[in-house]
Amino acid sequence: MLEHTPDVLTIPEAAETLKLSVSAMQSLVDDGEIEHLEIAGQTLIFKTFLIEYIEKLRHACYTESADASQAPQGHLDNHREQDIPPFSEGETEMAKYKFNQSVTINGAKRWITANSTQELIDKAMALALAGAPQDHSKHPFEEYAWNWFQTYSAPNVETSTATTYKRQIRLYLIPAFEGLAVEDITVDDVQRLFNNMAGAKATKDKARMVLNQILDAAVEEKLLSSNPLKSRRLKITGKASKATEPYTVEQMRYLVQHIGDIQKPEDRTFLAILALHPLRLEEVLGLAPKDVDTDSSTIRVQRAVTHPSRNQPEVKDTKTDGSHRTVGLSTLALPYLQIPSEGKFLFGGNKPLSYMQVRRMCWRIQRDTGFSENITPIRFRTTVLTDLYDQTKDIKLAQAAAGHTTSAMTLKYYVKGRETSSKAAAAVDKLYSA
Known part of the structure; x- marks a missing residue:
């Protein structure tokens, strides 16, 4: 072979x-x-x-052994009777x-x-x-899943997506269907997979998405008459993922007032850009010095930097076509911006920042400002979009600033609202008492 x-x-x-x-x-x-x-x-x-x-x-x-009269070493030193080679052919025959x-x-x-x-x-x-004669007419799930991943998935998706898919196959799908052929997978087998998975429903949904593509491919190849994941009997439950909470208005005011306390100029620029604009962290890391135009007070978002393998930054296009956009530059950020004259990236120079470098920057910012909570990049995007909509009530404006393809995405995941239940009751009382 x-x-x-x-x-x-x-x-x-x-x-x-x-x-x-x-x-x-x-x-x-x-x-x-x-x-x-x-x-x-x-x-x-x-x-x-x-x-x-x-x-x-x-x-x-x-x-x-060096002494030919001694027995072979290795695992045969402590051999059992069934481990001794048969001598029916004789010593001379065996020596050949x-x-x-x-x-x-x-x-x-x-x-x-x-x-x-x-x-x-x-x-x-x-x-x-x-x-052990094999049934070559059937396709072991493990081999079929990896072939699907390497042939149809990995070459055609983003590196971060491929990493997620590979994780689902290795951690959840293969252990669940070990020893099964694709042709033998039933709704019961799929249900048991999700019953045995712990964690949030979002975790199960990732595994479901990958499995669905694999089983759809099997249906297309006529290995399965139908996709078991499409069954009405199937129930995928789990606790909801914890929503990203925005920082409070008081916390944001505190941070803005203490940007000047941050020791490193690059750290000050980072917080001024990250905390005061509705940008994804990957978009901030992808900024070039020329993208921040202080004369026109704009920031152009044209690329992103992701970390699919933790400390191996990857420069790529923005998440969607709508993510290519120009946002207004906050006047609160202007005093703290230090734009380098050279380098490919605003942060990191000729090489984008690694995952660990970003974490260390966030630790330094928290230490220098004396902020009471962790500096968590995704919370700033949620906070700015929440307050942008709260102040303007213009969902289309918030959608454009976020770089979303639909306003539903902005409302569902990023606009958390600042109004209290007492204000809601007061509004109804005012209307009905007129």
């Missing part, structure tokens, strides 16, 4: 070569048992790494073979003698196929 194997393999291809499950192969890679390379988020294994792994196992089990290896097939131990690695693999394959 190795003779006809490509020089570079993916995880599923390497698993197929060694006749292991994809999860078992992934474990070997994660544990460092098999060397690999990471290129553009893809795990690749050279054929030579597989050969070295096989040789390492062979030498670990059968390293001979380079390999004398035991394998377990369907719970039964078998011994294979061979003159080469290729012969050893061929004989092991023959025994496996003879002892």
Whole structure:
């Protein structure tokens, strides 16, 4: 098999070569048992790494002592009776073979003698196929899911989205459908997956979204007559995710009054931009010095910086076409802006800030200002949009400032409202008493 194997393999291809499950192969890679390379988020294994792994196992089990009269070392030192190689062929016959290896097939131990690695693999394959005939008409879910991810998903979505999809497959879907073929997955199996998942409903929805795409592909290939996720019997429940709370007006006033207390100029500029404008953190990190125009009092949003792999920043386009926009520059921010004359990015110079650099900046800002709560970037966007709508009552204006494609998105997730229940009652009383 190795003779006809490509020089570079993916995880599923390497698993197929060694006749292991994809999860078992992934474990070997994660544990460092098999060397690999990471290129553009893809795990690749050279054929030579597989050969070295096989040789390492062979030498670990059968390293001979310097004294030929001693027994082989390794795991055979404490062998049990069933581990002793059969001697029916005699000592002379056994000496002819380079390999004398035991394998377990369907719970039964078998011994294979061979003159080469290729012969050893061929004989092991023959025994496996003879002892456990496979149904090649069906598609194991694990292999089908990874093939879908690597062929149709990862090359066609953002890196952060691909990372999320991969996490759902590895943590939830494969353990739930282990040992099942795609063709055998039922509504009951899917329901058990979500019944056994803990956490918020949003977590389950991520797994549902990925599974739905995989099962839709199976329906398209006529492996399934219908998608079990579309069943009316299916119930996906869970606690609601905690909504992002805006900072209070008093907290925002405190921060604005203490921006000048921040020691580093870059930190002061960061808080002035982040806290006073309805921008996503990724949009703030993607700003170039020329995007902040103090003469026209505008900020142009044209790109974003995300961190799909934590400390590996990725420069990309904005989230949607509507996110390409120009927002007004706050006059409160102007005194604290220090715009560099050089560098590709407003924050970080020629290289965008990493995830950890942003966290450290937020810690320094909290320390220097003496702010009572954590500096959480997403809360500023929610706060500014809440107060923008509260002061203007213009949802279209808030939508444009947020860079949303619909006003419903702005209202549902970002406009929290400042009015109290007593004000609502007073408004009704005023109307009905007229």
